[in-house]
Amino acid sequence: MENNQTRYLFAQSIKDLMKHQSLDKITVTDIVKHSGMTRQTFYRYFQDKYDLVNWYFEKLADKSFRQIGNSSTLREGLIKKFTFILNDKVFFEQAFQSKDYNNVENYDYQCIYDFYKNIIEKKIGKMPYDIAFLLEMYCHGSITMTVNWAVSGMKESPEMLSDLLIDALPPKLEALLSDL
Numbered sequence: 001m002e003n004n005q006t007r008y009l010f011a012q013s014i015k016d017l018m019k020h021q022s023l024d025k026i027t028v029t030d031i032v033k034h035s036g037m038t039r040q041t042f043y044r045y046f047q048d049k050y051d052l053v054n055w056y057f058e059k060l061a062d063k064s065f066r067q068i069g070n071s072s073t074l075r076e077g078l079i080k081k082f083t084f085i086l087n088d089k090v091f092f093e094q095a096f097q098s099k100d101y102n103n104v105e106n107y108d109y110q111c112i113y114d115f116y117k118n119i120i121e122k123k124i125g126k127m128p129y130d131i132a133f134l135l136e137m138y139c140h141g142s143i144t145m146t147v148n149w150a151v152s153g154m155k156e157s158p159e160m161l162s163d164l165l166i167d168a169l170p171p172k173l174e175a176l177l178s179d180l
Helices: 001-018 028-035 039-045 049-063 074-087 089-095 104-124 128-150 158-168 172-175
Strands: none
Touching: 001 028, 001 039, 001 049, 001 089, 001 128, 028 049, 039 049, 049 074, 049 089, 049 104, 074 089, 074 104, 074 128, 074 158, 089 104, 089 128, 128 158, 128 172
């Protein structure tokens, strides 16, 4: 079986298990048993269940906000991200509730922070302290609102949530990111 097929098989297993219990209560043994694969195979691809969840989130990032500036605007990239989350509602609802240090909330923060930092540094060189501070604050707020949206039933549309997050950009960041 091809590497990605195996990874997706484990992802499907954890997604199925999340329909009945929280991520923090699911064990690698549960995932392996449900997938029909071996524990050894699981550890060939992932360090632990959080690594599996973050790998799956990485696939989301590649299909959504990492397209910003390439084939989509900031708004389009955010809408793709939130649509992807909405289409995998149970998985992300559970994933965003995890309080483990390696959880998807921390992973998402690091992804978007690094992504925006790279865009800004391509434009202006090394980020000055005030911009770095604003970016860190904005990314933390953005992730908090994403988690709140995901765990409270995803009532707002991906378009509305994207618009709200764009409206919340501090002016200095908006000037650096608005033309994407």
